[in-house]
Amino acid sequence: MKKLIIVLLLLIYITGCDESPSISDDFRNDPYTNVMLIVNEGLYGQNNSTLTLYSTSKDEVTQQIYYTQNEGKRLGDTANDAEIFGNKAYIAVTQSNKIEVIGLDDYKTLGYIDFGEDSAPREITIVSETEAYVTCLGKNELCKFNPTSMEVIASVGVGQQPEGVAVSNGHIFVANSGYSADSTVYVINQSNFTVTDTIVITKNPRFVLKDLSGDIIVVASGVYDGVGEGGVYKISSTNLEITDFIKIDKNPGECAVDGEYLYVANSDGLHKIDITNFSGYDGNNIIASSFDVNPTNGVIYSVHYYAVNNTLFVGNAKDFTQNGEVVEISLTGEELNRFECGLNPGTIVSVN
Numbered sequence: 494m495k496k497l498i499i500v501l502l503l504l505i506y507i508t509g510c511d512e513s514p515s516i517s518d519d520f521r522n523d524p525y526t527n528v529m530l531i532v533n534e535g536l537y538g539q540n541n542s543t544l545t546l547y548s549t550s551k552d553e554v555t556q557q558i559y560y561t562q563n564e565g566k567r568l569g570d571t572a573n574d575a576e577i578f579g580n581k582a583y584i585a586v587t588q589s590n591k592i593e594v595i596g597l598d599d600y601k602t603l604g605y606i607d608f609g610e611d612s613a614p615r616e617i618t619i620v621s622e623t624e625a626y627v628t629c630l631g632k633n634e635l636c637k638f639n640p641t642s643m644e645v646i647a648s649v650g651v652g653q654q655p656e657g658v659a660v661s662n663g664h665i666f667v668a669n670s671g672y673s674a675d676s677t678v679y680v681i682n683q684s685n686f687t688v689t690d691t692i693v694i695t696k697n698p699r700f701v702l703k704d705l706s707g708d709i710i711v712v713a714s715g716v717y718d719g720v721g722e723g724g725v726y727k728i729s730s731t732n733l734e735i736t737d738f739i740k741i742d743k744n745p746g747e748c749a750v751d752g753e754y755l756y757v758a759n760s761d762g763l764h765k766i767d768i769t770n771f772s773g774y775d776g777n778n779i780i781a782s783s784f785d786v787n788p789t790n791g792v793i794y795s796v797h798y799y800a801v802n803n804t805l806f807v808g809n810a811k812d813f814t815q816n817g818e819v820v821e822i823s824l825t826g827e828e829l830n831r832f833e834c835g836l837n838p839g840t841i842v843s844v845n
Contacts, residue, residue, distance in 0.1 A: 527548060527549040527550040527801055527845060528546060528547070528548050528549070528843070528844040528845060529546070529547040529548075529549065529797070529799070529806060529819075529841060529842070529843060529844065530544060530545075530546060530575060530577070530582060530841070530842050530843075530844050531544065531545040531546075531547065531808065531819060531834045531835070531838050531840070531841050532544060532572045532573075532574070532575045532584060532838070532839060532840035532841075532842075533545060533572070533817065533834055533835030533836050533837055533838050533839070534571050534572050534573055534836070534837045534838075534839040534840075535570070535571065535572070535835070535836045535837060536813075536814075536836065536837070537570070537571055537588065538570065538588065539570065540567055540569060540570045540589075541567070541570075541836065542567075542568045542569055542570065542571060542572035542586060543556070543557050543559065543560065543568060543835040543836070544557070544558045544559045544568065544572075544584075544600070544835075545557075545558065545819075545834040545835050545838070546558050546600075547819065547832060547834075549799070549801065549802060549821075552830070554832050554833065554834075556833075556834070556835065557835070558600050559595065559600060559602075562599055562600040562601050563600075563601055563602050566602070568584070568586060568593060569586035569588070569589030569591065569593065570586065570587070570588035570589045571586065571587045571588040571589070572584050572585065572586045572587070572593075572839070572840070573585050573586070573587045573614075573615055573616070573839060573840065574615065574616045574617050574840050575617075575840050575842050576617040576618065576619050576625075576842070577597070577842055577843070577844055578619040578622075578625075578640060579622075580596060580597045580598060581594055581595065581596060581597060581603065581640075582594070582595050582597060582842075582844070583617055583619065583625070583640060585614040585615060585616065585617050585627060586605075586614075587613045587614060587615055587630075588613065590607065590608050590609060590610060590611070590612045590613065590614065590631075591605040591606060591607055591608065591614065592605060592606040592608070592614055592617065592627060592638070593605045594606070594640075594643060597844055603643075604643055605643070606638055606643045606644070606645065607645075608627070608629055608636055608645060609632075611631040611632065612629040612631050612632050612634075612636070613629055613630045613631030613632070614627045614628070614629050614636070615627070615628045615629065615630045615655065615656050616628050616656055616657050616658050616701075617658075618658050618659055618660055619640055620660055622640065622641045623639050623640070623641060623642075624637070624639070624640075625637070625638050625639070625640045626638070626658055626660070626665060627658070628651070628655035628656055628657070628658050628667060629648070629655070630654040630655055630656060630670075632648070633650060633651060633652065633653055633654065633655065633669075634648045634649060634650055634651060634655070635648065635649050635651050635655060635658065635665065635667050635679075635681060636648045637686060647686055649681060649686055649687065649688060650688075651667045651669055651679045651681075651688065652667070652669025652671065652675045652677045652679055652691075653669050653670070653671035653672070653674060653675040654669065654670045654671050654672050654675065655667045655668065655669050655670070655679075656668050656669075656670045656698075656699045656700070657698070657699055657700045657701035657702075657711070657712075658701055659701040659702060659703055659709060660683060661703055661707045661708070661709060661730040662707055662730040662731055663682070663683045663684065664680050664681065664682065664683060664689075664730060664733070665680070665681040665682075665683055666678055666679075666680060666681075666701050666709050666711075666728070666730075667679045667680075667681065667701070668698035668699055668700065668701050668711055668713075669698065670697050670698060670699045670714075671696075671697070672697075673696055673697040673714070673715070673716045673717060674696070674697075675696070675697070675698070676693055676694055676695060676696040676697070676698065676713070677691050677692065677693055677694070677698070678691070678692040678694060678698055678701075678709075678711055678728065679691055679692075680692065680733055690733050692728060692733065692735065694711060694713055694724070694726050694735070694738075695713040695715055695722065695723055695724045695726075695740075696713065696715055696716050696723075697713050697714040697715055697716065697723065698711050698712070698713040698714075698726075699712060699713065699714050699746060700712040700746070700747075700748050702748065702749075702750045702755070703730075703750070704727070704750065704752065704753075704768050704769070705752045705753065705769075707730050708727055708728065708729055708730050708736070709727070709728040709729075709730055710725065710726070710727055710728075710750065710755060710768055711725070711726045711727075711728060712724075712725050712745055712746065712748050712755075712757055713725075713726065713745075714744045714745060714746045715742075715744055715745075717744060720742055720743075721742050721743045721744035721745075721759070721760070722740065722742050723740075723741050723742070723744055723745045723746075723759075724738055724739055724740045724741050724745070725738070725739045725741060725745065725755060725757060725766060725768075725771075726738050727768065727771060737768075737770075737771040738771070739766060739771055739774050741757070741759060741764070741774070741776075742759070742776075743759040743760040743761055744759055744760060745757050745758070745759045745764075746758060746759070747793055747794060747795055747796045747808075748796055749796040749797050749798040749805065750768065750798065751798045751800070751803075751824075753767065753768065753769055754766060754767055754768060754773075754824075755768045756780070756796055756798065756805055756824075757796075758793040758796060758807075760783060760792075761779055761782065761783060762779040762780075762781050762782035762783045762784075762785065762786070762793070763779065763780050763781040763782075763786070763793060763796065763805070763807065763822075763826070764778055764779055764780070765778055765780050765824070766778075779826075780822075780824070780825055780826035781807070781822050781826040785822075785826065785828065786807050786809055786820050786822075787809050787811070790811060790812060791809045791810055791811040791812065791817075792809070792810050793807055793808070793809065794808045794809060794810035794817065794837060794838055794839055795807070795808035795838055795839050795840055795841050796808075796841075797841035797842065797843070799821075799843060800843070801843070801845070802821075803824065804821050804822065804823055804824065804829060805821070805822050805823075805824065806819055806820070806821050806841045807819065807820045807821075807822060808834070808838030808839065808840075808841055809838070810837045810838065810839075813836075813837055814836075815836070816833055816834065816835055816836055817833075817834050817835065817836060817837055817838045818831055818832060818833050818834060818838075819831070819832055819834050819838060819841065
């Protein structure tokens with residue numbers, strides 16, 4: 494009798510402790526409809542990056558989706574970026590020196606692209622089925638790879654600790670942050686993969702985006718000296734010259750574009766800038782303050798424009814040691830939704 498009780502207690506314990514998440518049948522039948530993928534970078538050196546899924550149509554959150562769908566396998570150490578191309582997600586896992594490739598029908602791994610020891614792949618842009626690029630801040634290189642065959646094709650040296658990258662009008666634009674020591678944007682010829690120009694801006698250029706015309710928007714965070722003088726630059730993708738600039742203090746960083754407007758965060762909150770004529774910024778045009786997004790504490794750690802709902806998804810890292818959260822807001826700053834995610838939500842992308 495005593496053995497039976499012990500067995501029953503063990504069964505209850507095992508059942509009660511099984512908190513592994515799973516994809517609902519509803520989601521399995523319609524995996525592409527209005528789904529956000531949140532890449533939680535975890536903590537450096539802890540091998541604890543995770544993925545969170547959020548269905549905007551069903552208001553359904555699924556945590557640890559990679560771990561669950563891959564029989565307990567970990568994604569890796571410090572996942573920093575994700576690109577969706579076709580029915581696959583490409584995730585740069587910086588300290589694991591790889592891009593993990595997963596299928597979007599079941600979120601199972603399809604393998605990974607190995608960039609070599611200390612390469613530290615950071616930001617990805619995919620041009621076609623055979624052409625893609627990733628900045629490798631560990632080697633101060635831009636690497637070209639084939640997203641279909643998952644092979645590294647070539648690399649070219651760039652500035653210090655390259656981060657953001659974008660392709661437009663036959664040019665590849667790479668922001669060299671130098672961990673706030675560099676101040677250059679390298680321009681690389683797309684056809685022959687050689688550096689052709691160097692554009693000097695404010696220190697710590699980190700983010701590279703495109704506007705509706707194909708011109709390049711660069712956000713530079715500046716030096717972390719208490720003033721944090723950074724700025725937003727517009728660079729012509731045809732003549733490779735700076736055409737507009739707005740100075741922003743308090744280390745501007747995480748950002749997103751909706752085509753006409755740039756939404757960029759500094760320590761005060763989220764600002765809205767008209768990038769068709771670089772107007773609308775006076776330091777007080779905050780559509781969501783840091784307190785609105787982080788009522789207990791924290792930092793705006795990612796920003797994503799969601800075209801389906803015409804809203805913004807903002808990642809809150811809180812204190813960097815506990816699970817973060819994602820806040821959906823309108824383009825005027827009204828909070829629409831809030832849900833928990835993993836540790837340090839550094840990237841948010843739309844699956845559909």
